[in-house]
Amino acid sequence: MRRVLQLLGTSVLRSRLGVAVVLAIVVLGIVGVARVVAGPEGRSTGNLQPVETSTAEASADSREGDDGVVEPAPTSSTKLDPGPSLSPGGAKPETVAEAFAEAWLDRTAKADAWHAALVPNATAELATKLEGVDPVVVPAQRLTGPPKVVPQGSGLAEVSYPVDSGTLVLRMVVGQGRWLVDGVDWERG
Incomplete structure (x- = not known):
């Protein structure tokens, strides 16, 4: 090693370029070792066990596209949650969302009356969060277009309304047998 250092010269090793070259060699060496250890697909092959799936599940996955999530198949003893x-005759999510949005945009109401108008269409958690809020802080004044409803899953949806200052986004959930607003977001337009 001493002989190599003498050949390179101490001035080269002390220079910034010399230090950069040595660091680059060290980093490339570490990356190379990591790739060798990681295996052919870039995943660690440590103590992983293969996941077994039945051929029926595999053929269903190939038809519908593989999302990479492996879930166990339900057994006869497993009770499935039917969801909300x-x-x-319950109202559609956009109907409930519009009633909530109209009340939310009423910036002229007194705080107590504003909150009382929101409660019938909001979950208990959201109603609690909105207690004491002054409607003057609402960043919009009116709806300017039709709603866009995006289902998010069983009993979940997102309803977006264009408003005069951006987009009002309401997260909807099924609760108490009907759609309720569970979250309010506003995106500047």
Whole structure:
């Protein structure tokens, strides 16, 4: 090693370029070792066990596209959660969202009346969060277009309304047999 250092000269090793070259060699060496250890697909092959799936599941996945998530197949002893259910004749999410949005945009109301108008269409958690809020801080004044409803899953949806200053986004959930607003967001337009 001493002989190599003498050949390179101490001035080269002390220079910034010399230090950069040595660091680059060290980093490339570490990356090379990591790739060798990681295996052919770039994943660590440590103590991983293969996941077994049945051929019926595999063929269903190939038809629908593989999302990379492996879930165990339900067994006969597993009770499936039917998810939230709507009462017969329950209002659509956009109908509830519009009633909530109209009340939310009423910046002229007194704080107590404003909150009381929101409560019938909000979850208990959201109603609690909105207690004491002054409606003057609402960043919009009116709806300017139709809603856009995006289902998010069983009993979940997102309803977006264009407003005069951006977009009002309401997170909807099924609760108490009907759609309720569970979250309010505003995106500047």
